[in-house]
Amino acid sequence: MTNGSVPTAGSGPGEHAERGVVDLLGLLAYAELVAFFRTAEHAELAPTLEAKGKLAGLAAGEYANHERLYTGLVQRGADPEEAMRPFVAPLDAWHARTEPQDWLESLVKIYVGLGIAGDFYRKVAELTDEGTRELATSAVADTQRAEFIAPQVRAAVEADPALGGRLSLWARRLVGEALSQAQSVAASRMDLAVLLAGGAQEDTEQHGDGSGSGDLATVSRMFATLTDAHNTRLAAMGLGS
Template sequence: MAESASGAAPGNTPEFPDDPLYKDAVLDLLGAVAYGEISAFERLAEDARMAPTMEDKVAIATMASAEFSKVAALHARITELGGDPFAAMAPFRDAIDLFHAHTAPSDWYESLIKAFVGDGLADDFYREIAAYLDPGTRDLVVASLDDEGHSAFVVDRVRTAIAADPRLGGRLALWGRRLMGEALTQAQRVAAERDALSALLAGGVDRPGLDLAAIGRMFTRITERHAERMAELGLAS
């Protein structure tokens, strides 16, 4: 099946397919993204305590606020589709919480890498799935994943720190690889355990899907974008 320039093959998806399984998949994805935003807000707010300067503290707090500000629109869309926002988020709580438990940063720089690389990996996964959604839902999901330019702050701080202490780069590169492994494990688990999302990726008579080879290419693209982020930070992937 042909894929778009971004790697996905959304085809001519109807405005909103009249398919209960498709609706369940949309509610799943919106719930996952919404809980991910809430979790990111909590983590960033906690990480702000490790900030070495007031400027850094404000920058991280601003990032946290931006994450939380996106939740209302996602909840509104879930409600519009007849779902309960909290019920939609519940199935993803364990997986997302487990990821954060396994990747708790030990210092300020690890928290910055996680904010940039870890969140970026999750966002890439959701963008890949969003390519198979109706235009309205797809646009909402993509908009909720926009970092609004906050990543420039992280890149500047990490590059400056590595220039001052090159040894830091090796440790942070290892941390980035660990984040990659944990994020892919959780993404694959979510996709496999949620029947509606699996069916969405498999496609239907009115929309395209992914075969095993295409799923492999999807995770390859996610891996490649991870490498690009690491390079942007001045780190080996």
């Protein structure tokens, strides 16, 4: 199976869709791997041993998700290393641009930043086959993050209301950076862009000159539908939208 993003002359919708699924799983697999490393790093900022342990547990969960996605790629006949490689630069750049300055910012990043990205991946996965959809959905679930992080941030904001404004601005920045990163990926991966467009191959190929205008608009529209989950996370942490 070919899993690059440049279509061959005989490529059909089915081949685009299959390569798009491999792209999605490769993106998710690397996202979970880097989330493991970053969450483990954030644990060093934790003020208590209990909090360090909780974040270490969250990091372990991210790595378990990575392993499931890695296995899913192998089962599809894809090379996981090749599937993940195109997403290393954009995801690393997103993390570099959103480096938290303290413990609370790190918590908001883990909950809001990874949460909005997970919402987006879940929405894309809805366009795939049942097996891929179930694998992706289980990998991006954030229940454990919510149970630990939301009460921590809410308690800090209640104790010092001035934190609320700063952390709300930080949350908005995280979402903006996540949208920018998703647009960058969509513009560079044609088969993933086809998947984002719900299989609208003709529309995607119309913008195949590198402008990516149709792909960016599709990503923007998809992000606009994720506001409910995002606002729920903010409210759980005691932050305004």
